Amino acid sequence: MKTIKVGLGTCGVSAGAQKTYEAIKNEIELQNIQAVLKETGCNGMCYREPLVEVIDEQKNSFVYGEVTPEKAKTIMNSHVLADEPVAEWLVQSTRPSEDDTFFKKQNRIVLRNCGIIDPSSITEYVATGGYEAIQRVLKEYTPERVIDVITRSGLRGRGGGGFLSGVKWKFCRDAAGDKKYIICNADEGDPGAFMDRSTLESDPHSVLEGMMICAYAIGAEEGYIYARAEYPKAVARLKHSIREALAKGFLGKNIFGSPVNFSVKIKEGAGAFVCGEETALIASIEGKRGMPRFRPPFPANKGLWGKPTNINNVETYANVPWIIMNGPEAFAAFGTDNSKGTKVFALAGKIQRGGLAEVPMGITINEIVFDIGGGIKEGKKFKAVQMGGPSGGCIPASMGDLQIDYQQINRTGAIMGSGGLVVMDESTCMVDMAKFFLRFTQDESCGKCTFCRIGTKRMLEVLERITDGNGKEGDIELLRHLAYEIRNNTICGLGQTAPNPVLTTLKYFPEEYEAHIREKRCPAHSCSALLTYSIKADACKGCMACAKACPAEAITGEKKKAHEINTAVCIKCGKCLETCKFNAVIKN
Amino acid sequence: MLQKEEIRRDNVKDTFSNFKVELWRYQGERGALIPLLQSAQETYGYIPESAIDHISEIVRIPSAEIYGVITFYSQFRLKPMGKNIIRICDGTACHVNASTAILKTITDELQIDSNETTEDGLFTLQTVACLGCCSLSPVVMINDETYGRLTPKKVQQLLEEYRNADGNGG
Numbered sequence: 001m002k003t004i005k006v007g008l009g010t011c012g013v014s015a016g017a018q019k020t021y022e023a024i025k026n027e028i029e030l031q032n033i034q035a036v037l038k039e040t041g042c043n044g045m046c047y048r049e050p051l052v053e054v055i056d057e058q059k060n061s062f063v064y065g066e067v068t069p070e071k072a073k074t075i076m077n078s079h080v081l082a083d084e085p086v087a088e089w090l091v092q093s094t095r096p097s098e099d100d101t102f103f104k105k106q107n108r109i110v111l112r113n114c115g116i117i118d119p120s121s122i123t124e125y126v127a128t129g130g131y132e133a134i135q136r137v138l139k140e141y142t143p144e145r146v147i148d149v150i151t152r153s154g155l156r157g158r159g160g161g162g163f164l165s166g167v168k169w170k171f172c173r174d175a176a177g178d179k180k181y182i183i184c185n186a187d188e189g190d191p192g193a194f195m196d197r198s199t200l201e202s203d204p205h206s207v208l209e210g211m212m213i214c215a216y217a218i219g220a221e222e223g224y225i226y227a228r229a230e231y232p233k234a235v236a237r238l239k240h241s242i243r244e245a246l247a248k249g250f251l252g253k254n255i256f257g258s259p260v261n262f263s264v265k266i267k268e269g270a271g272a273f274v275c276g277e278e279t280a281l282i283a284s285i286e287g288k289r290g291m292p293r294f295r296p297p298f299p300a301n302k303g304l305w306g307k308p309t310n311i312n313n314v315e316t317y318a319n320v321p322w323i324i325m326n327g328p329e330a331f332a333a334f335g336t337d338n339s340k341g342t343k344v345f346a347l348a349g350k351i352q353r354g355g356l357a358e359v360p361m362g363i364t365i366n367e368i369v370f371d372i373g374g375g376i377k378e379g380k381k382f383k384a385v386q387m388g389g390p391s392g393g394c395i396p397a398s399m400g401d402l403q404i405d406y407q408q409i410n411r412t413g414a415i416m417g418s419g420g421l422v423v424m425d426e427s428t429c430m431v432d433m434a435k436f437f438l439r440f441t442q443d444e445s446c447g448k449c450t451f452c453r454i455g456t457k458r459m460l461e462v463l464e465r466i467t468d469g470n471g472k473e474g475d476i477e478l479l480r481h482l483a484y485e486i487r488n489n490t491i492c493g494l495g496q497t498a499p500n501p502v503l504t505t506l507k508y509f510p511e512e513y514e515a516h517i518r519e520k521r522c523p524a525h526s527c528s529a530l531l532t533y534s535i536k537a538d539a540c541k542g543c544m545a546c547a548k549a550c551p552a553e554a555i556t557g558e559k560k561k562a563h564e565i566n567t568a569v570c571i572k573c574g575k576c577l578e579t580c581k582f583n584a585v586i587k588n
Numbered sequence: 589m590l591q592k593e594e595i596r597r598d599n600v601k602d603t604f605s606n607f608k609v610e611l612w613r614y615q616g617e618r619g620a621l622i623p624l625l626q627s628a629q630e631t632y633g634y635i636p637e638s639a640i641d642h643i644s645e646i647v648r649i650p651s652a653e654i655y656g657v658i659t660f661y662s663q664f665r666l667k668p669m670g671k672n673i674i675r676i677c678d679g680t681a682c683h684v685n686a687s688t689a690i691l692k693t694i695t696d697e698l699q700i701d702s703n704e705t706t707e708d709g710l711f712t713l714q715t716v717a718c719l720g721c722c723s724l725s726p727v728v729m730i731n732d733e734t735y736g737r738l739t740p741k742k743v744q745q746l747l748e749e750y751r752n753a754d755g756n757g758g
Contacts, residue, residue: 010720010734011724013733013734014721014724015724015736046721047723049724189717190718191681191717191718191722192680192718193718194718194720194722197720229663230675230716230718230719230720230729231720267619267623269663270661270662270663270664271662271663271664271716272661272662273717284622286619287620287621287622287647287657288621288657289657289660290660346722346723348722348723348725349680349722350684354681354725355723356723386680420722422680422722424684437680446660573692574689578740
């Protein structure tokens with residue numbers, strides 16, 4: 001009997017996978033087809049969603065991409081019923097395909113089960129060797145040995161800080177106190193990062209197992225998962241998985257029949273980026289405004305309800321069971337001297353193949369963008385990657401051979417962050433990018449530190465006037481000055497890193513700032529205040545489509561004669577450019 | 589005040605008693621404030637004044653302080669929301685892929701700005717930082733459904749679908 005799997009992660013569903021799933025289910029019922037229909041998470045090929053996998057009687061896998069309900073019917077009739085795979089829609093199978101390069105340079109540890117197992121079934125997780133690591137730990141390891149293994153693996157916190165996880169666990173284990181807590185930070189707030197959402201949706205048990213191992217190592221009996229309010233599906237999955245684990249005795253009192261107790265609660269965030277910062281997150285779980293506080297004391301000594309607390313993010317915990325099963329050496333065999341293992345990157349922006357890729361540390365930016373990501377959309381020119389979200393920075397295409405590890409990325413002025421990698425092409429204005437991030441941090445500043453609260457506001461005002469064409473001499477110096485003051489006079493990561501997007505774009509793209517300020521020109525043709533639209537007379541066919549689309553009635557001209565735009569009336573909405581079928585409308 | 593709210597929600601008596609059960613469940617539990625506010629918002633679509641008073645009694649935190657927590661988090665609303673909540677993503681990837689054009693289409697279509705509700709109470713519009721569907725940008729979330737790879741035209745169709753669903757009593 002064949003098995004059919006449909007990827008129903010949030011990315012799949014937003015591409016229409018639910019309808020595809022229903023269509024297949026209908027077809028199975030209507031024609032009484034003997035096949036097993038299952039749902040799965042996301043295998044990382046978000047750019048091909050909705051994805052449908054057919055596994056035949058010989059266990060051969062055929063993955064179809066961009067499967068609409070209509071295509072699904074054809075696949076059911078041709079492949080499932082008549083054993084004739086529909087070759088043209090296949091993206092991955094026994095035969096080579098152009099999409100194979102997406103996986104070629106990947107090594108999947110965190111994403112090991114993503115898109116393969118049914119995340120709503122604990123039995124499927126167990127069948128892949130799930131929950132063996134925790135049982136091995138409970139039976140054979142002392143807590144000290146667990147910490148030693150994690151330390152030797154070289155695993156660093158994947159949430160952005162990059163602190164050695166084993167060392168962090170040891171601090172918490174050694175801290176005085178009878179009651180200890182562990183927290184899983186699933187408040188993935190960096191715009192452009194979505195690996196934690198995908199992991200929770202596609203393989204929630206791997207995170208729970210990682211938490212169990214950590215709890216045993218530091219001696220905690222209670223754990224919390226702090227999840228973003230914007231991730232309803234991930235939260236629903238987790239709740240379901242926790243119920244499953246409780247029913248099996250994997251969570252609760254005497255887990256796996258051992259004397260160890262461990263329970264997990266979910267706390268849903270209420271929408272505040274700063275809650276990704278560990279002390280703010282703790283305040284939020286306690287029911288307060290999520291404002292960071294001074295460290296020390298670190299949460300390892302004084303965390304939730306004043307007790308020793310260990311916080312790691314989703315990706316960090318998901319690595320842990322694999323490290324226990326395969327040994328720290330196997331993990332440390334991936335990566336560079338100072339950054340071991342693999343890292344999941346979320347590829348987005350102007351890239352051909354947006355999705356999730358897990359690669360060994362030390363891979364170059366170019367390898368990710370071109371070999372895995374398939375290069376830039378619409379054949380445009382690669383300009384920069386933005387790494388580390390609002391705390392990170394833009395790395396120019398000229399540094400594409402840079403090896404990605406914690407040290408090398410920090411040297412550029414960007415940060416590894418949580419692994420969001422937003423690709424930009426020639427049409428992206430770097431000043432606008434800097435403004436975008438600063439507006440974000442300005443908006444999300446909790447207001448505790450003056451330099452973050454007011455300093456980011458002043459920087460934003462300067463950037464706004466630059467992109468509006470009112471930049472002045474001295475603005476660049478003013479931005480630099482404010483940036484250093486904010487960096488040095490704030491207490492948490494949000495404030496200290498908020499100027500990074502501005503500083504890196506100033507460092508690598510100073511000519512764009514200068515063009516905006518001195519020549520009132522946006523080299524990327526992106527800042528609307530600095531643009532004018534016009535119509536090329538020789539290309540215009542006089543079809544009048546643009547004139548009809550123009551909301552300001554700024555376009556005049558007779559039928560079949562070249563039209564003109566009255567720049568005094570034009571509101572620069574770009575509707576004419578979108579509407580014109582003859583590429584006669586140009587931006588200057 | 590409660591009566592006005594009752595008109596807004598179906599089966600309000602039921603949901604109100606649900607909320608009361610929730611209040612009772614959290615009695616004495618630490619860190620209950622935010623889950624209770626979430627539960628109130630789930631029940632009423634926003635956080636009514638009367639709910640704040642109820643919660644205040646249970647968690648023994650002054651209403652003024654609760655108000656401070658509500659206004660700190662972007663999820664909480666003190667005013668009634670529209671029937672459908674549109675959350676438009678303006679994360680990095682969506683921004684790079686022209687989410688501003690999508691936002692403009694929605695504001696033009698509905699004649700409201702971000703954080704406003706249409707006169708007929710059908711839609712509330714919010715701009716959010718990232719919905720985590722970056723590879724399908726630009727993205728919009730309506731209620732709990734996410735829609736990706738949008739164009740201004742697709743958004744217009746989408747809004748039409750929701751309008752029609754309402755017309756059919758849905």
